[in-house]
Amino acid sequence: MSRRRERAVLALLLAPVTLYLGVFFLVPLATIVVFSFLTPGLYGGVEWSFYHWNYGRIFGWADGITEVFEPVYLRILGRSLGFAALTVAICLVLCYPVAFWVSRLPERWRALFLFLVTLPFFSSLIVRLYAWLLILRPSGLLGEGLMALGLRSTPLELLYTPVAVVLGMVYVMIPFMFLPLFAAIDTLDRAQVEAALDLGATRTQAFLKVVLPQTLPGIAGGAVIVFIPSVGNFIVPDILGGARGLMVGNLVEQQFLAARNWPFGSALSVIIMTVVLTVLLVFVARLRARGA
Amino acid sequence: MTAQVRGLRQDGAAGMAALLEIRGARRSFATPEGGRVTALDGVDLDVGANEFVTLLGPSGCGKTTLLRAISGFEALDAGTIRLDGQDVAPLPPFRRPVNTVFQSYALFGHMSVARNVGFALEVRGVPRAERDRAVAEALEKVGLAGFGARRPAQLSGGQRQRVALARALIARPRLLLLDEPLSALDRGLRQQMQIELKTLQHGLGIAFVFVTHDQEEALTMSDRIVVMRAGRVEQTGTPREIYRRPRTRFVAEFVGETNLFETVVERIEGSQARLRTPEGLAFTAPARGLAPGARATLVLRPADFSLGAAGAGIAGRVERAVYLGQDLHLLVRPEAGGPAIRVTVRDGAAAPEPGAKVSLVHDADAAHLLEEAE
Ligand SMILES: Nc1ncnc2c1ncn2[C@@H]1O[C@H](COP(=O)(O)OP(=O)(O)OP(=O)(O)O)[C@@H](O)[C@H]1O
Ligand SMILES: [Mg+2]
Numbered sequence A: 001m002s003r004r005r006e007r008a009v010l011a012l013l014l015a016p017v018t019l020y021l022g023v024f025f026l027v028p029l030a031t032i033v034v035f036s037f038l039t040p041g042l043y044g045g046v047e048w049s050f051y052h053w054n055y056g057r058i059f060g061w062a063d064g065i066t067e068v069f070e071p072v073y074l075r076i077l078g079r080s081l082g083f084a085a086l087t088v089a090i091c092l093v094l095c096y097p098v099a100f101w102v103s104r105l106p107e108r109w110r111a112l113f114l115f116l117v118t119l120p121f122f123s124s125l126i127v128r129l130y131a132w133l134l135i136l137r138p139s140g141l142l143g144e145g146l147m148a149l150g151l152r153s154t155p156l157e158l159l160y161t162p163v164a165v166v167l168g169m170v171y172v173m174i175p176f177m178f179l180p181l182f183a184a185i186d187t188l189d190r191a192q193v194e195a196a197l198d199l200g201a202t203r204t205q206a207f208l209k210v211v212l213p214q215t216l217p218g219i220a221g222g223a224v225i226v227f228i229p230s231v232g233n234f235i236v237p238d239i240l241g242g243a244r245g246l247m248v249g250n251l252v253e254q255q256f257l258a259a260r261n262w263p264f265g266s267a268l269s270v271i272i273m274t275v276v277l278t279v280l281l282v283f284v285a286r287l288r289a290r291g292a
Numbered sequence B: 001m002t003a004q005v006r007g008l009r010q011d012g013a014a015g016m017a018a019l020l021e022i023r024g025a026r027r028s029f030a031t032p033e034g035g036r037v038t039a040l041d042g043v044d045l046d047v048g049a050n051e052f053v054t055l056l057g058p059s060g061c062g063k064t065t066l067l068r069a070i071s072g073f074e075a076l077d078a079g080t081i082r083l084d085g086q087d088v089a090p091l092p093p094f095r096r097p098v099n100t101v102f103q104s105y106a107l108f109g110h111m112s113v114a115r116n117v118g119f120a121l122e123v124r125g126v127p128r129a130e131r132d133r134a135v136a137e138a139l140e141k142v143g144l145a146g147f148g149a150r151r152p153a154q155l156s157g158g159q160r161q162r163v164a165l166a167r168a169l170i171a172r173p174r175l176l177l178l179d180e181p182l183s184a185l186d187r188g189l190r191q192q193m194q195i196e197l198k199t200l201q202h203g204l205g206i207a208f209v210f211v212t213h214d215q216e217e218a219l220t221m222s223d224r225i226v227v228m229r230a231g232r233v234e235q236t237g238t239p240r241e242i243y244r245r246p247r248t249r250f251v252a253e254f255v256g257e258t259n260l261f262e263t264v265v266e267r268i269e270g271s272q273a274r275l276r277t278p279e280g281l282a283f284t285a286p287a288r289g290l291a292p293g294a295r296a297t298l299v300l301r302p303a304d305f306s307l308g309a310a311g312a313g314i315a316g317r318v319e320r321a322v323y324l325g326q327d328l329h330l331l332v333r334p335e336a337g338g339p340a341i342r343v344t345v346r347d348g349a350a351a352p353e354p355g356a357k358v359s360l361v362h363d364a365d366a367a368h369l370l371e372e373a374e
Helices: A003-035 A053-059 A072-103 A107-122 A125-136 A141-148 A162-186 A190-198 A203-231 A235-241 A248-257 A262-291 B002-014 B063-071 B113-117 B128-141 B157-169 B187-204 B215-221 B239-244 B249-254
Strands: A038-040 A046-050 B020-030 B036-047 B052-056 B078-083 B098-101 B175-179 B207-212 B224-229 B232-237 B259-269 B272-276 B282-286 B295-300 B305-307 B314-324 B327-334 B341-346 B357-362
Touching (some): A003 A262, A072 A107, B020 B063, B063 B098, B063 B175, B098 B157, B113 B157, B207 B215, B232 B249, B282 B295, B305 B341
Parallel strands (some): B052 B207
Antiparallel strands (some): B224 B232, B314 B327
16 A cells, blocks of 8 residues: 555544544633633623633632632642542552452453443442442441441541542542553563562562553553543532532532533633643653653 | 481582482462363472583473472472572572573563663662673673663564573572573574573583473583473483483484384394394394393484495385485385384485485494383
8 A cells, every 4th residue: 555545544534533523622622711711791601802800710810899819719729639639549559459469360250350340330420429428428327337336436427528529539430540550460571570589679679660660551541540530520529528528620510500600610620621731741741751 | 406407417418419409399280170280290300500401391391380490489389499408498589599581581671671681780789880880791791782771672582582691690690590592583593592501601600400392402502401291300311311312202202303113122142132123124232131022112313324235224215305405314114114214314426316225224333222111
């Protein structure tokens, strides 16, 4: 096949996805960016005039008349990043050893386990989170259970706390961490681990110098896939979080649905995207530097 | 305590202190089908301090399992492995003064060649400068000076093999285990590496246990060959002993090309025995305690035959002639019947063509009888 022909075929194959992403991804993205600089309409919608107070409200250059600076937004953004990072860390610590264990199971059990990991996808997230509600509330399974065992004398105050939010997010995100980790660990060259031990590395050294670097792509993949939706997550804090567990995703949701302030909601979204993108770029650049 | 002391004294009395002593090594595995497969079935092996020992045997006979037991990746069900007289069973792999060149090389893909080679020093906490010096020296020794910055993926198969070798040797092990290290190389490179490995081993003064299922490789490189079969040691000996005096049919057939004849002793004449096959072919071999009427399996290598004058020896017809440079390989069908005989002769003007009638005579001194009569 000639070079030119190859290129034509490639273009043809890529056309549908390019078109799809262009229309359904880039256009909404651009809309949000544009909206974030427009004036909120009185009863929702937008007025087509430039308005920078959306950002002023968040970052502190509000004049106090048209808009008021509210530091709570930055605080909630910071909290969301913290929750997301914590979710990534907990998922990683939980999944890494399990992925190792599963990769050593006989074929049949492996398949079963991988199926179990994806099982939650078969039912609605909302329903599953309400199940958590039943477990976590003071009169729920966990609280009653602990009291029955005599481990606690007062009801457990877990629901509507940051702990409940992180617990819920870890629960939701575990499959997304597990699968890329498993893929990396499963393809790990066992012979290289043995070579390290053979050359005198202790188990810890072999792990740090051979296993970890080789599974880094899986760790990075899992971390990214868990981090991004965690930062913007609003369903988990909505159901389990209460006021102290509020995340930036809830703010966006409120602005678009309850307050009907689309430009402000857009500004919040743009900030989330920028922050997440920056974090990712720094993360990837660091990984690259370490890998080289 | 006393038992231990006595044990030590016994080892000392045995003299000849072998570097590696394996006694009665057994290991079996559970198969997924629910059965058990015996990989090692009572293996004894001694390796001297500067000896090149080759484990030779067909696929699945337990060679890799034996190496893994020595390096510590496989525990034995029964039996002992001693290094310098010390039982290594309680030692994890990283505490054994043994290094391995793996069949797949198992180079660390995410590290440079230099860091691969220096790994054993790195994990021992050798200072950077000293390490760099040792790595440069090791790379030089295997002919890879200047390749340190590359990744293993950027090397050819032969170069990777050298990196694996340099990496395994840098910590100066007493014993180096090599699991078919040359099998991935092409013929020319393999022969070159065979010589280099042998020279290196001799110069370093360490012991090599080398695994192969290539009998030619085993013959050219080894001080001693251990022929394995189904988890057992079939025969141990120098390459010459293994080739010239195989103990069993298996060894005779596995090592080198061979002709085997089932014979009966007709009579003994002095130090020589006259033998005859059921088809009536007559042979002469060293008598070595045989009595008339005994059954014996005779081994004659292709080069033990030569073409004789018409009427002498075994009359036959050339079925196939394969020209191999200096040598000519002939397949000769005896007129009396029976399996075809492989013969190697020097190529020359008188070389027979396929279909030609020849008569074969053999070197009676080279004729060898198997111990087991089958
Ligand atoms: N971990 C294991 N589980 C089950 N069976 C095993 C295991 N390791 C080895 N075996 C079996 O033990 C026997 C010996 O295997 P081993 O790898 O030692 O053979 P080998 O002589 O090295 O063969 P090759 O020349 O093909 O490398 C084989 O039958 C193999 O199937
Ligand atoms: Mg093997």
